[in-house]
Amino acid sequence: MRVCVIGTGYVGLVTGVCLAHIGHQVICVDNNQAKVELMRSGKSPIYEPSLPEIMQLAMQAGNLEFSTNINSAIANSQILFIAVGTPALPTGESDTSYVQAVARAIGLGINGEYKVIVNKSTVPIGSGDWVRQIINSEIEQRKLDTIPQFDVISNPEFLREGSAIYDTFNPDRIVLGGSSEKAIFLMQELYRPIIERKVSGINYIKDLSLPDVPVVVTDLNSAETIKYAANSFLATKISFINEVANICDRVGADITQVAQGIGLDSRIGNKFLQAGIGWGGSCFPKDVSALIHTATDYGYDAKLLKATVKVNVNQRLLVIEKLQQVLKILKGKTIGLLGLTFKPNTDDLRDAPAINLIQELNRLGAKVKAYDPLIQSSQHHPILSTIKLENTPESLANGCDALVLVTDWQEFKYWNYVQLAKLMNTPVIIDGRNYLDANTMAAAGFYYIGIGRPTRGNSLVAKRLQQGNSTSLTTQVA
Numbered sequence: 263m264r265v266c267v268i269g270t271g272y273v274g275l276v277t278g279v280c281l282a283h284i285g286h287q288v289i290c291v292d293n294n295q296a297k298v299e300l301m302r303s304g305k306s307p308i309y310e311p312s313l314p315e316i317m318q319l320a321m322q323a324g325n326l327e328f329s330t331n332i333n334s335a336i337a338n339s340q341i342l343f344i345a346v347g348t349p350a351l352p353t354g355e356s357d358t359s360y361v362q363a364v365a366r367a368i369g370l371g372i373n374g375e376y377k378v379i380v381n382k383s384t385v386p387i388g389s390g391d392w393v394r395q396i397i398n399s400e401i402e403q404r405k406l407d408t409i410p411q412f413d414v415i416s417n418p419e420f421l422r423e424g425s426a427i428y429d430t431f432n433p434d435r436i437v438l439g440g441s442s443e444k445a446i447f448l449m450q451e452l453y454r455p456i457i458e459r460k461v462s463g464i465n466y467i468k469d470l471s472l473p474d475v476p477v478v479v480t481d482l483n484s485a486e487t488i489k490y491a492a493n494s495f496l497a498t499k500i501s502f503i504n505e506v507a508n509i510c511d512r513v514g515a516d517i518t519q520v521a522q523g524i525g526l527d528s529r530i531g532n533k534f535l536q537a538g539i540g541w542g543g544s545c546f547p548k549d550v551s552a553l554i555h556t557a558t559d560y561g562y563d564a565k566l567l568k569a570t571v572k573v574n575v576n577q578r579l580l581v582i583e584k585l586q587q588v589l590k591i592l593k594g595k596t597i598g599l600l601g602l603t604f605k606p607n608t609d610d611l612r613d614a615p616a617i618n619l620i621q622e623l624n625r626l627g628a629k630v631k632a633y634d635p636l637i638q639s640s641q642h643h644p645i646l647s648t649i650k651l652e653n654t655p656e657s658l659a660n661g662c663d664a665l666v667l668v669t670d671w672q673e674f675k676y677w678n679y680v681q682l683a684k685l686m687n688t689p690v691i692i693d694g695r696n697y698l699d700a701n702t703m704a705a706a707g708f709y710y711i712g713i714g715r716p717t718r719g720n721s722l723v724a725k726r727l728q729q730g731n732s733t734s735l736t737t738q739v740a
């Protein structure tokens with residue numbers, strides 16, 4: 263099929279590349295000229311495992327093009343994906359202005375050939391009809407002899423940054439919302455190789471003996487609600503385990519053991535039960551806020567979702583509390599952050615807990631250093647110009663009063679912590695993801711503080727910390 267994907271971010275580019283890989287003729291459109299030029303040269307503007315390789319294969323096969331010319335892309339395609347951003351406005355509702363601009367462009371560029379317009383962006387409930395109206399009103403103004411025919415389908419995206427290609431080829435389900443049987447049929451044809459698990463040439467299929475991917479066909483509003491409900495449920499699950507972790511901290515239980523014990527109950531499941539410094543990223547915060555906002559618009563007070571957000575706001579700053587408990591005064595102290603991105607295997611810093619943490623540490627007068635495998639320049643976010651970005655574990659640890667593990671990047675498991683402890687002013691580590699082994703860290707000379715699990719540590723460090731005197735510990739611990 264001839265497909266056009268408008269917006270080449272984490273969702274649009276991955277969707278376009280994967281559809282091209284399974285044999286469709288795809289044109290990816292973006293209004294960012296520099297991005298388009300980069301992609302034309304075979305490079306990906308975002309970090310996503312396997313994306314550059316599969317992108318180059320699709321380009322070599324002649325299935326994938328990049329363009330800034332939205333009009334000709336619309337005219338030449340049967341299926342048009344809207345995959346632009348829908349960031350949160352300060353009020354919590356979604357900014358739909360990018361979707362609106364694209365819907366207008368579709369209304370202006372659509373021609374006589376029947377087209378399916380696919381809302382892939384996460385859009386407020388009711389947006390499918392709204393997009394249809396915008397397109398129709400642009401068509402009316404063109405006073406055409408033949409009215410172009412089209413249908414709008416909602417096809418929410420569930421991929422995870424960091425495993426986006428895998429998730430696209432191995433989805434848990436495909437949701438298609440709309441009332442046109444023709445459009446739903448065409449969408450099923452589009453996804454057929456994925457639905458039937460027949461993607462070949464790459465090793466992304468987990469188990470070919472699995473049954474077909476379930477396709478959930480719904481009305482437009484239900485499909486749009488599924489996306490918000492899914493993300494809100496996952497965020498609530500994390501806030502729940504974080505709340506239990508905070509209780510564990512008080513009663514002396516270990517949240518990792520508690521999570522294992524409850525996660526084996528098949529009604530609960532073991533995913534999304536890792537306590538830590540809270541959820542973030544470009545989706546959960548804005549999607550939960552948007553659902554709360556929609557509920558309010560319709561006269562319903564979404565109390566549980568509001569509590570989910572509230573727990574998360576507190577959780578992000580819990581690390582500051584823990585730092586104050588051990589170091590007392592933070593002014594003038596040096597804190598080293600392990601990781602900045604909201605999760606590993608992505609370069610996305612949107613609404614990452616690290617940003618809040620840096621803001622608060624700056625406010626309290628601490629000096630902040632950070633190491634992240636993918637964030638090596640302050641161009642990624644304005645706040646990074648207020649901290650020192652380090653490029654080795656040693657330069658990060660050197661002279662620090664405490665380390666904070668913010669992102670569970672795999673390499674952090676393999677650092678030489680015995681050596682790093684010796685380089686620090688006080689070898690304290692707050693493990694914001696409960697990612698490191700507490701006993702190993704204590705054996706390496708660290709005073710280890712997790713989230714909702716007992717503190718472990720070198721008794722000498724503990725004693726000196728209790729005395730509020732953290733100077734010249736290095737020699738004594740060594």
Ligand SMILES: NC(=O)c1ccc[n+]([C@@H]2O[C@H](COP(=O)([O-])OP(=O)(O)OC[C@H]3O[C@@H](n4cnc5c(N)ncnc54)[C@H](O)[C@@H]3O)[C@@H](O)[C@H]2O)c1
Nearest residue numbers: 269270271272273292293294345346347348360383384419
């Ligand atoms: N990032 C995720 O993990 C994820 C997962 C599921 C759903 N979503 C949803 O998918 C949508 C896209 O998210 P994203 O993270 O890919 O966004 P993004 O910000 O990474 O990318 C959006 C792209 O759209 C382009 N764009 C904006 N206006 C345009 C226009 N008028 N014409 C052409 N291009 C235009 C931008 O230049 C940018 O490249 C959002 O609604 C998001 O909520 C995201």
